[in-house]
Structures are given as C-alpha cells and as structure tokens.
Amino acid sequence: MNLLALDGAFVLEKLILIAVVISISLVVAMYATYVERKFAGFIQDRHGPNRAGPFGLLQPLADGLKLFFKEEIIPNNSNKLLFVLGPCLAMLTAMMTSAIIPWGGTVELFGQQVSLQIADINIGILYVFGVVSMGVYGMMIGGWASNNKFSLMAALRGASQAISYELAMGLSLIALLMLTGSLSLKTITEQQVTGLWNIVYQPVGFLIFFVCALAECNRAPFDLPEAESELNMGYHQEYSSMKLGFFLFAEYINMFISCAIIATLFFGGYDIPFVDESTWSGGAAAIGGVLALMTKTFILILVFMWIRWTLPRFRYDQLMNLGWKGLIPLALLNMVATGAVILLTMKQA
Amino acid sequence: MQSLTQRAKPVDRSPMTWLEKIYLWNIFKGMLITFRHFFKKRATIQYPEQKRPFSPVFRGLHILNRDEQGRENCTACGLCAVACPAEAITMEAAERLPGEEHLYREEKYAARYEINMLRCIFCGLCEEACPKDAIYLSETFAPANYSRKSFIYGKPDLLIPDPVKHPEEYAKAKGELDKKKSKP
Amino acid sequence: MSITQLLFWFLTALALGSALMVIFSKNPVHSILWLITTFFAISGHYILLNAQFLAIVNIIVYAGAIMVLFLFVVMLMNLNASATPLKKKWLRFAGVISGGCLLLVLTAALKDTDIMRQELMMKTGDIGLIHNLGTVLFKEYVLPFEISSVLFLSAMVGAVVIGKKE
Incomplete structure (x- = not known):
C-alpha cells in the first residue's frame, strides 16, 4: 500500500486538487440551478x-442567502441526530464521486508531474x-x-427506485467494461483519446446508462422521490432552511458528477474531438482537456434539463416496469451481444 | 355527433406499434418541440418597467369628479349606493353652508363618501347610475395593503385633484376621464 | 507504529465497537446503521489487505443493497423498543448457548489453520484485485461458482413465484 507512505508534497497536491474540485462542483451546482430556471x-x-x-446572475446567491436565513425547524418527535445526518450524507456522497474523475491529463507544476485526477484507483x-x-x-x-409517514x-x-436503476446501470456498464478491459477511468479515457469514443461501440449501453443516470439523480421524468405536486413532496418534506438546501444542492452536484462520468465513459473524457492534442505542449493540452471535459459535461447537463422540461413524470408502476422489464433485459442483451462480437473478432484475429 | 370546431380530432385508440412503444422517437419529437420554443418570442411583460395597456372598457378605482372651478359634482343623492350590487358605497349627505359655494356645486353635498374596495366588484353600475357626472371608474387598481381598514376609501382618496390648486395632476386625471367619457 | 498499523487498529476498534452497538442498541434502525458502519470498517480492512475489489463489492452489495432492504423492512414494520415483546428467559439462555457454540466451532476450526499462524499479510496480497480474483474464480473454482449462481437464480425464481401467487 504505497499510498500510505506519506509524502508532504503529495498530500498538499491532493488536498489542493480536492479543494479545487469540490469548489468547482459547488459553483457548477449553484449555477446549474440558475441555468435550469433560465432554461425552463x-x-x-x-x-x-x-x-x-x-x-439574474446573482440569483443563486440570493437563493442561498434566503435558505440560510430561513428558520431551522427540527420536528419534535424526530430523531435529531439522524435528522441532521441525512442531508450531511447526501452532500458527502454527492461530493465523494468526484474523486475518481480524470479532469484532465497531467500538468507540470513546480517541477512535479501533477495528475488532474484525485485518485486513480x-x-x-x-x-x-x-x-x-x-x-x-x-x-x-x-x-x-423526520417521523412523518x-x-x-x-x-x-x-x-427502491435508486436500487432498481442501479442494477440496469451496472449491467449496461459491464458491456462497456468488456470492451475496455479496465475499470480505471483514466485508462478508459486514454483508450478513447487514441481510438474512437465509446459511444460508437456502445450506443445501446449509453442509452441505458443515460436513462439510469436520470433516474439515479432523481431528475424528471424520474423525479418521483420528490414529486412535489402530486405525491406530497418527498423525503425532504420536514426539512427547512439550509438542510433542505443541502438535499436539493446534492442533487445538482450529483447531476454534474454523473454528467462528467457519462462524458468520461462514453464521450472521450478530456479528449478534444478532431484534434490531435499529443502535438501540443503539456500545459496547453491539459487545459484544453479540462475545457473539453467541462464543455461535454455542460452539454450533457443541458440535455438533462431539456429532458426535464419536456417529458412528464412517470407513474410509479411505469417507472418500475421500465427499469425491471425494459432496461435490465435490454442491458443483458447488450451484454450478450457485445460478448459475442468480442469473441468473434478475437477468433478472427 | 357533429364536431363544434374544425380542429376536433378523433382520439386514436389503436394499439401502439413497436416503434411507438419504445417511445424514443416520440421523446425526440417532444424535445424538438421544446427546442423550437427556445427561439420563440417571450410572452412576458416586464411589469414595473413595462405595462400592459388597459383596454378601453377597463374599470378600475373610482374617482369623484369636480367641475372646472374645482367644485365637487356629487350631491349625495344615493343613486350609486342603490345601484351598487355589492353594497360597497356608504355616504352621508350634508347641506352646503353659505361661503362654501366654491367647494360644492349644488346645495347638497356628500360629507362622507366611502367605498369599501374589498366589497366592490368594479362593475361600473355606480358610474352609470350617477345623474351628476360625479363618479367614474379610472384606470388604476387598488394597491395591496396590510389591513382591511385601509381598503375603505374615503373622500380624500377618491376625489380628483383640484383643477385650481393642482392643475397638472388634475389634467392628468382628467385626461384619463375624458378618454373614458369619449368611449362608445 | 506506522500509519498502516494505526489504521488497522482504528478500523478494528471501529468494527468491533460498532458490531457491539448492533447488538446493544434498542432501536432496530440504529442497529442497522451500526451494522453499516461495521461493513465500512471491514471494507477498510480489505483495502489494507490490498483487496480493493472485495472492499468495494462489500460496500456495494452488503452496505448498499442488502442493508437497504433491511432498512425497508424495519422502517415499514415500525419496530421500536416498546413494540418488541420481552423474550422468555429460557429462550435467551438458548440463544446464548447456541451462539457460544458457533463461536467455539469457528475458533476451533480456525485455530490450527496455517493462515492463523502467519503474520497478517499487509499490502502484499493480490488475490483481492479484480484480475486475480476473476482468474481464480473462473479457472480453479468455476464449478462452485456456477453452482452458486444457479442457487441465486433459483432464489430469484422462487421470489417471483411467491410474488405471483394469488
């Protein structure tokens, strides 16, 4: 476990990177609320x-301030510790995923090769x-x-929605992983930089993954957990002030991160399309890579929003039917087909 | 049954084809529609800066009229109160005293004239009932307030500005009235 | 004491402590949350053993899926301390005896094995990495692996049959 042989510069580098990534995702999430409302x-x-x-560019700040100044209500009969723990966990898990996304290649800073990825596991x-x-x-x-039924x-x-769609999500990825032969996002990206993007090989897998990502982020048309109009809000009904804000904010961070993951897995990550970055100098290539990944992510976020403001919400049984009877069999078929193709091409080779 | 409009379209209840069942094409069509709306003209009127023009038949807050010398037209005959279907108008008559000829046009005048704007339905029947050309519905509407009491408008709130003392404001209010009077 | 050792002792204390809390908490929901903490501590141990795949699968499967189902059941049944009837004395006694027997058997079985005599393999093992694990599973243990997958399939079919029953 060489990770634990601690080295000051290494720790500092990672800490700075973590701080930067987290603040970027916070700002992106903040302005995603603004873009969402503009888009709508x-x-x-x-x-x-x-x-x-x-x-209206200061709107997210105004919203944040408003949430902070609202009265903080903790229901009398609620379990206080867990009541506070809920939004904390939501925020924490939303942030944690950003650790493994390769935001760009490597830059040389102060004579050190700095990888723009917090952890390549x-x-x-x-x-x-x-x-x-x-x-x-x-x-x-x-x-x-919350002690509220x-x-x-x-x-x-x-x-149950999250668990159901996680299955289809995992199965759709297995086909992709059979192609790449690696679980590391860095390796997957580097394969795409040199070769074609994975969307070319895995259009069905992408579709399933995308739908499941919508469901996992609780975005419309799968936003049943928080259907405010017909299902009496959602799990955050008793929450007020910034604790409610954390729940809602975590969802926007989730959306940002999942778009970044989709971009990494299927759209080449930090690869700039139609350009050969390998001829560029290290710094320029890295910055261009970060910008490319960000652009792809933002386009995907816009597509998420576009879908939200187009499609009506699913009914719960429709949602479950789509997940279990539609996407999972489709993902399995995709997996079998991919496996068959890989086997055939390997035999010919 | 004969359809009422030309646009009526019978509901298609035939079972969905396979292509329709996977919804993707229809989702794509729907997204194209929303995308087209992206470039359409916005229907919003930016309220405090822009205002929607009132229609000529708009009926807003009441105005108690004066004549050219600034004398109140109202004689407290009570016809408006009788005509009012919401019973929003209350008044108290008083006799004009010597020396008050420059204030009131006729011998009798309204010492108290109140309209409860929460009861008023802005039907304009008071305007039609008035024989003395004394009450009109203007083109403003009642602003929001915190208490019920503040919605009972008395004479100071209702009277048109004095043409002698405040000619400009009078002219402004008068302009709106004239436009109203000249309507068909 | 190196950082690895520090982490080891911390995780051990966490695992044992939260495992005890699973038993001692009155509220079943708290028990489950402590159990999740235990799983996390165990995953930490896996990472110390350089078995990242096992660690993450432990989290996904146990902490992420099975414990959620536990929570479902407990939350929907609305169990709380006052609702659970007191167990009979002899039942508690029997529970202690049978649990103790299991512990005895386990320790007896593991006491003389080779693994226990070895020093703990810290950061040297590579069986927990996905590549090695896959090779072992699909080469040496392919029959047991497939049999267990058939078992899972039959469990799923059974669940569907029970669910379909009118």
Missing part, C-alpha cells in the same frame, strides 16, 4: 430569473457505484428520522 423559462416562452444582478467505476449506493442512505435516514413513504420510494 426559455422553453416556456418566459425570461427566467432576471432581477438579481445583470441577467484500479476499481474506478465500481467506486462510483459504491458511493452511489451509499447515496440512498441520506435519503432513507432523512425520510425516516409521507417522508418515510417517499424515502422508500426513492430508495
């Missing part, structure tokens, strides 16, 4: 927020699944600790 406005022939600051994508499966607990603990039902609804 444009789709509905409105302007969206435009009062706070030029073009050999189980990469499985780590994401582990953390995502932990995300359920924030929801469930929060819903249960509607919160509890919503928490169960959300948890």
Whole structure:
C-alpha cells in the first residue's frame, strides 16, 4: 500500500486538487440551478430569473442567502441526530464521486508531474457505484428520522427506485467494461483519446446508462422521490432552511458528477474531438482537456434539463416496469451481444 | 355527433406499434418541440418597467369628479349606493353652508363618501347610475395593503385633484376621464 | 507504529465497537446503521489487505443493497423498543448457548489453520484485485461458482413465484 507512505508534497497536491474540485462542483451546482430556471423559462416562452444582478446572475446567491436565513425547524418527535445526518450524507456522497474523475491529463507544476485526477484507483467505476449506493442512505435516514409517514413513504420510494436503476446501470456498464478491459477511468479515457469514443461501440449501453443516470439523480421524468405536486413532496418534506438546501444542492452536484462520468465513459473524457492534442505542449493540452471535459459535461447537463422540461413524470408502476422489464433485459442483451462480437473478432484475429 | 370546431380530432385508440412503444422517437419529437420554443418570442411583460395597456372598457378605482372651478359634482343623492350590487358605497349627505359655494356645486353635498374596495366588484353600475357626472371608474387598481381598514376609501382618496390648486395632476386625471367619457 | 498499523487498529476498534452497538442498541434502525458502519470498517480492512475489489463489492452489495432492504423492512414494520415483546428467559439462555457454540466451532476450526499462524499479510496480497480474483474464480473454482449462481437464480425464481401467487 504505497499510498500510505506519506509524502508532504503529495498530500498538499491532493488536498489542493480536492479543494479545487469540490469548489468547482459547488459553483457548477449553484449555477446549474440558475441555468435550469433560465432554461425552463426559455422553453416556456418566459425570461427566467432576471432581477438579481445583470441577467439574474446573482440569483443563486440570493437563493442561498434566503435558505440560510430561513428558520431551522427540527420536528419534535424526530430523531435529531439522524435528522441532521441525512442531508450531511447526501452532500458527502454527492461530493465523494468526484474523486475518481480524470479532469484532465497531467500538468507540470513546480517541477512535479501533477495528475488532474484525485485518485486513480484500479476499481474506478465500481467506486462510483459504491458511493452511489451509499447515496440512498441520506435519503432513507432523512425520510425516516423526520417521523412523518409521507417522508418515510417517499424515502422508500426513492430508495427502491435508486436500487432498481442501479442494477440496469451496472449491467449496461459491464458491456462497456468488456470492451475496455479496465475499470480505471483514466485508462478508459486514454483508450478513447487514441481510438474512437465509446459511444460508437456502445450506443445501446449509453442509452441505458443515460436513462439510469436520470433516474439515479432523481431528475424528471424520474423525479418521483420528490414529486412535489402530486405525491406530497418527498423525503425532504420536514426539512427547512439550509438542510433542505443541502438535499436539493446534492442533487445538482450529483447531476454534474454523473454528467462528467457519462462524458468520461462514453464521450472521450478530456479528449478534444478532431484534434490531435499529443502535438501540443503539456500545459496547453491539459487545459484544453479540462475545457473539453467541462464543455461535454455542460452539454450533457443541458440535455438533462431539456429532458426535464419536456417529458412528464412517470407513474410509479411505469417507472418500475421500465427499469425491471425494459432496461435490465435490454442491458443483458447488450451484454450478450457485445460478448459475442468480442469473441468473434478475437477468433478472427 | 357533429364536431363544434374544425380542429376536433378523433382520439386514436389503436394499439401502439413497436416503434411507438419504445417511445424514443416520440421523446425526440417532444424535445424538438421544446427546442423550437427556445427561439420563440417571450410572452412576458416586464411589469414595473413595462405595462400592459388597459383596454378601453377597463374599470378600475373610482374617482369623484369636480367641475372646472374645482367644485365637487356629487350631491349625495344615493343613486350609486342603490345601484351598487355589492353594497360597497356608504355616504352621508350634508347641506352646503353659505361661503362654501366654491367647494360644492349644488346645495347638497356628500360629507362622507366611502367605498369599501374589498366589497366592490368594479362593475361600473355606480358610474352609470350617477345623474351628476360625479363618479367614474379610472384606470388604476387598488394597491395591496396590510389591513382591511385601509381598503375603505374615503373622500380624500377618491376625489380628483383640484383643477385650481393642482392643475397638472388634475389634467392628468382628467385626461384619463375624458378618454373614458369619449368611449362608445 | 506506522500509519498502516494505526489504521488497522482504528478500523478494528471501529468494527468491533460498532458490531457491539448492533447488538446493544434498542432501536432496530440504529442497529442497522451500526451494522453499516461495521461493513465500512471491514471494507477498510480489505483495502489494507490490498483487496480493493472485495472492499468495494462489500460496500456495494452488503452496505448498499442488502442493508437497504433491511432498512425497508424495519422502517415499514415500525419496530421500536416498546413494540418488541420481552423474550422468555429460557429462550435467551438458548440463544446464548447456541451462539457460544458457533463461536467455539469457528475458533476451533480456525485455530490450527496455517493462515492463523502467519503474520497478517499487509499490502502484499493480490488475490483481492479484480484480475486475480476473476482468474481464480473462473479457472480453479468455476464449478462452485456456477453452482452458486444457479442457487441465486433459483432464489430469484422462487421470489417471483411467491410474488405471483394469488
């Protein structure tokens, strides 16, 4: 375990990288709320927020301030510790996934090769699944600790949705992993930099993964855990002030991270399309890579929003049917087909 | 049954084809529709800066009219109160004393004239009932307030500005009234 | 004391402590949460043994899926301390005896094995890495592996049959 042979510069480098990544994801999540509202406005022939600051750009700050100044309510009969733990867990798990995304290649800073990835672990994508499966607990603990049956039902609804779609998500990825032969996101990206993007090989896998990512992020049309209009809010019904804000904020961070993961897995990560970066100097290539990944991520976030403001919400049985009877068999078929193709091409070679 | 409009379309209840069942194409079509709305003209009116023009038949807050010399037209005959279907108007009549000729046009005037704006339905029947050209519905609406009491408008709130003392404001209010009077 | 050892003792204390809390908490939901903490501590141990794949699978499967189902059941049944009836004395006694027997058997079985005599393999083992584990599973132990997967399949079919029953 060489990781634990600690080295000052290494720790400092990683700490700075973690701080930067987390603050970037916070800012992106903050402005995702703004973009979401603007986007919704444009789709509905409105302007969206435009009062706070030029073009309403200060709106996220105003929203945050408002949440902080709201009254903090902890229900009398709730389990206080767990009630507070719920949003903390939601935030924590949302942030943790960002650790393994390769944000770019390597840069040379102060005579050291700095990789723009917090941790390149050999189980990469499985780590994401582990953390995502932990995300359920924030929801469930929060819903249960509220001591409100509607919160509890919503928490169960959300948890069972998350578990169901995690399966299809994992199965859709297995086909991709058979192609890449590696779980490390860094390796997967580097394969795409030199070769074609994975979306070319795995269009069905991408589709399944994308739908499941929508469901995992509780985005419309799968936003049943928090259907405020017809299902009496969601697991965060009893939450107020910034604790509610944390739950909602965690979802935007989740959306950002999952878009980054989709971009990494299927759209070449920090690869700039139609350009050969290998001729560039190290710094320029790294910065260009980061920008490329960010652009891809933002486009995916916009697609998430576009879908949200187009499609109506699923009914719960439709959601379960789609997950268990639609996506999982499709993912299995995709897996078998990919395996067959790999086997055939290997025999010919 | 004969359809009422040309646009009526019978519901298609035939079972979905395989392509329809996977929804993808329809989702794509729906997303194209929302995308097209992205470039459409916004329907919003930016309220405090822009205001939607009132229609000529708009009925807003009441105004008690004065004549050119600034004398109140109202004689407290009570016809508006009788006409009011919401019973929002209350008034108290008083006799004009010598020396008050410059204030009131006729011998009798309204010492108290109150309209409860929470009861008022802005139907305009008071305007039609008035024989003295004394009450009009203007083009403003009642601003929000915190207490019920503040919605009972008395004479100071209702009277048009004095043409002698405040000619500019009077002219402004008058302009709106004239526009209203000239309507068909 | 190196950092690895520090981590080892910390994780051990965490695992044992939270395992005890599983038993001693009155509220079943708290028990489950402590059990999740135990799983995390065990995953930490796996990572110390350089078995990252096992560590993460432990989290995904046990902490992420099975414990969620436990929570489902407990939350929906609304168990709490006052609702659980007091067990009879002889039942507790029988429980202690049978648990003690299991412990005895386990320790007796493990006491004389080679693994126990060895020093703990810290950061040297590589069986827990995904590649090696896959090779072993699909070469040496392919029959037991497939049999266990058939077992899982039959369990799933059984669940569906029970669920379909009118």
